[in-house]
Amino acid sequence: MRLAIFDELRFGIVSSDGTTITDVTDALASAHDPDPIGAGWWVRLCRDFAALRPRLEAAVKNGRPKPLSAVTLRAPALNPGKIVACASNYAAHVAEMAEVQKRVGSTGQQWLHEFDVFLKAPSSIVGPSDAVVLPPQPVAERKEIHHEGELTVVIGRGGADISAKDALAHILGYTIGLDMTVRGDGDRSRRKSYDTFTPIGPWIVTADEVGDPHALRITLSVDGEVRQDVDTATMTTKIPEIIAYASSVMRLYPGDVVMTGAPPGVAQVRDGNVIETTITRIGSMRTPVRAAR
Numbered sequence: 001m002r003l004a005i006f007d008e009l010r011f012g013i014v015s016s017d018g019t020t021i022t023d024v025t026d027a028l029a030s031a032h033d034p035d036p037i038g039a040g041w042w043v044r045l046c047r048d049f050a051a052l053r054p055r056l057e058a059a060v061k062n063g064r065p066k067p068l069s070a071v072t073l074r075a076p077a078l079n080p081g082k083i084v085a086c087a088s089n090y091a092a093h094v095a096e097m098a099e100v101q102k103r104v105g106s107t108g109q110q111w112l113h114e115f116d117v118f119l120k121a122p123s124s125i126v127g128p129s130d131a132v133v134l135p136p137q138p139v140a141e142r143k144e145i146h147h148e149g150e151l152t153v154v155i156g157r158g159g160a161d162i163s164a165k166d167a168l169a170h171i172l173g174y175t176i177g178l179d180m181t182v183r184g185d186g187d188r189s190r191r192k193s194y195d196t197f198t199p200i201g202p203w204i205v206t207a208d209e210v211g212d213p214h215a216l217r218i219t220l221s222v223d224g225e226v227r228q229d230v231d232t233a234t235m236t237t238k239i240p241e242i243i244a245y246a247s248s249v250m251r252l253y254p255g256d257v258v259m260t261g262a263p264p265g266v267a268q269v270r271d272g273n274v275i276e277t278t279i280t281r282i283g284s285m286r287t288p289v290r291a292a293r
């Protein structure tokens, strides 16, 4: 099933061919609230999806599908408590970063090259219909701003100390995420948390429909030129271990977002570029890049 948020934060199911969407907001168990601050309905949906699923399926059957082109898709992540992101999770990306750090004059300390998790600000999330806006100060300082196209997990049932064996059962589904990053020294969370630095979308494909998350291909192009192209099988720390490790540090809540790390091929984006990110079995997201006005 493909779960989407659209227009005034309505909740919809996208058809399996990706051409139509059916509004199933009225089938939610709890009152819908279009105010993004009141995201409780979304958190409850993430937590209770398995129980709600038959109602949602019935609502799709009895509902009226609209062309997807008639709506505006929003990020399928509404005020998550946190974005957990993985560092150094593809060997070929770790290898390329030595060169990047030399070029941008970063001290490139050893701990930056080891797998770990860090946090991005949830306020950096934008949707699949939005642009990345280049922040004025790093641009004025001639910093490189890079794309990182990542397989992104949305947590269903939360928990602390989740075992790797149980981890996949805690996942609602998968989506596409961009972890936009200002290169250089300075706190990593700050460099990745500028407004618009986390485009997410176009929808969540539920875990049952994705199957093995390590049998996917991520492809990212900029203005039609392929820059990142990787099999998720080559991830160093696999998703069950990521969930186990992250939840041993911080309790995961329904709706939390987990970004699984940058594939090799990170590179600079500039005003006017268009980033196209595709993950097999999930879909594609087109993200324009523009300077701040």
Ligand code: MN
Residues within 6 Å of the ligand: 085, 086, 148, 150, 179, 259, 261, 262
């Ligand atoms: Mn990243």
